[in-house]
Amino acid sequence: MKKVAKTKPSKEGASAEQAMRLAGRYLMNTYRRPPIVFVRGRGCYLYDHRGRKYLDFLGGLAVNALGYAHPRITRVMRREAGRAVHFSNLFHHAYQGPLARKLAEWSGLDRVFFTNSGTEAIEGALKLARLAARQRQIEGKSRILALENSFHGRTFGALSVTHPAKYREPFAPLLPGVEFVRFNDVADLEAKFDDSVCALVIEPIQGEGGIYPLSAAFWTRARELSSHYGAAMIADEIQSGLGRTGRAFAYQRLGSSPDIVVVAKPLAGGLPLGAIIARESFADCLSPGLHGTTFGGGPLACAVALEFLSTVEDEHLLENIRERGAQLRSELTRLAAEVDFVREVRGEGLIIGIELTVDGKTYAEAALREGIIINCTHERVLRLLPPFIVTGRQVNEFMRRFRHVLLNTKLPSSVPAKLAEITERNAFAVSR
Ligand code: PLP
Numbered sequence: 001m002k003k004v005a006k007t008k009p010s011k012e013g014a015s016a017e018q019a020m021r022l023a024g025r026y027l028m029n030t031y032r033r034p035p036i037v038f039v040r041g042r043g044c045y046l047y048d049h050r051g052r053k054y055l056d057f058l059g060g061l062a063v064n065a066l067g068y069a070h071p072r073i074t075r076v077m078r079r080e081a082g083r084a085v086h087f088s089n090l091f092h093h094a095y096q097g098p099l100a101r102k103l104a105e106w107s108g109l110d111r112v113f114f115t116n117s118g119t120e121a122i123e124g125a126l127k128l129a130r131l132a133a134r135q136r137q138i139e140g141k142s143r144i145l146a147l148e149n150s151f152h153g154r155t156f157g158a159l160s161v162t163h164p165a166k167y168r169e170p171f172a173p174l175l176p177g178v179e180f181v182r183f184n185d186v187a188d189l190e191a192k193f194d195d196s197v198c199a200l201v202i203e204p205i206q207g208e209g210g211i212y213p214l215s216a217a218f219w220t221r222a223r224e225l226s227s228h229y230g231a232a233m234i235a236d237e238i239q240s241g242l243g244r245t246g247r248a249f250a251y252q253r254l255g256s257s258p259d260i261v262v263v264a265k266p267l268a269g270g271l272p273l274g275a276i277i278a279r280e281s282f283a284d285c286l287s288p289g290l291h292g293t294t295f296g297g298g299p300l301a302c303a304v305a306l307e308f309l310s311t312v313e314d315e316h317l318l319e320n321i322r323e324r325g326a327q328l329r330s331e332l333t334r335l336a337a338e339v340d341f342v343r344e345v346r347g348e349g350l351i352i353g354i355e356l357t358v359d360g361k362t363y364a365e366a367a368l369r370e371g372i373i374i375n376c377t378h379e380r381v382l383r384l385l386p387p388f389i390v391t392g393r394q395v396n397e398f399m400r401r402f403r404h405v406l407l408n409t410k411l412p413s414s415v416p417a418k419l420a421e422i423t424e425r426n427a428f429a430v431s432r
Helices: 016-026 071-081 096-107 118-135 156-160 165-171 186-192 216-229 299-314 317-338 361-369 392-408 423-430
Strands: 038-042 045-048 053-056 111-115 143-147 178-181 197-202 232-236 260-263 274-278 342-348 351-356 375-377 381-384
Touching (some): 053 392, 071 299, 096 274, 096 299, 111 118, 118 156, 118 197, 118 232, 118 260, 156 165, 178 186, 186 216, 197 216, 299 317, 317 342, 317 351, 317 392, 361 375, 361 392
Parallel strands (some): 143 178, 143 197, 232 260
Antiparallel strands (some): 038 045, 045 053, 260 274, 342 351, 351 381
């Protein structure tokens, strides 16, 4: 066994140096983290172990939609933690029913199952689609269609409908019977759809894939084919949903509703909670014992989620998201005209991608040094997912610093100036 010096973390946790050293020694090697330890947040700002302040335009990867330490969320967390954190799904508590009703109202669908994460919601949605096909006694109706460049999570079912090879291949073999349709390619969808399909999984805006909005033409045809063949049309709104685009759900831009919607990330103010929201005709396939979870939908998480959704409504945050999103996109587009390595600014509301023609990671790292938090997805797309409460002044502050980052960061010589050779990404770009 490798030896490390013994440390005694204080009641408040380890010192920053201890925390980083112990992480290096004891954590599995799944994330490449910068040498920063965050200690607290307030509103749209985070503070690290040296007291340095950061403007957070990533929001914990679309989770912290009300920023940090929002007074309404903090109040409910304190109240519920003093009552009960968990009962078990064998009994009722006061919050699941009202929260399910609100999600049904927001989505226009009928019934809800609560999960602990996005990937678990995807798993449940796929199971529901398979179950519906089996209960309708349609022989061999088990194929699943998903889209190229998709991301749906890390468990086996979710991974099986996630397209990029880098996520899938190390864990093969995955679920059989999954086929990928070229993004926004209606002819390819028509060619691959038939009676053997039980589910079609779609992100209305691809998030991890680089902020690519689905076309209304593709969505409409997907709706028609799913209805025609009796397949479940599943919208993955884990990143794009619950207000992020300035609408309750991103699919509401596209004109018709899916059969099943999955949500997670911002739902419970940072506590783990996801949900599968389904049309009655799919939900009614379930009966006690067919599906379940120990932790999903506990009283603390559900009470906080109700408060989150009520805050979005009471504080007219959808309007703020639309206005701040328009402000950001127009400022970014203006900046893009000054910088020859910005290829495109895309997105809707507060989910925005800035595609570069060069390596994005260098710029995301430089942004962190400049005190703004963003990330890079798909090698050259800088992604912004700021909290719904972001103000016009904070957008201006972000733009000032981001402009400095883009204009003053030099790519290291080891990074090719143009990443045209990223083969997987390029193969995908051709299909658009
Ligand atoms: N689906 C989408 C669109 C996502 O963005 C994510 C996470 O980034 C997931 C699924 C997986 O969710 P989770 O990380 O909560 O399991």
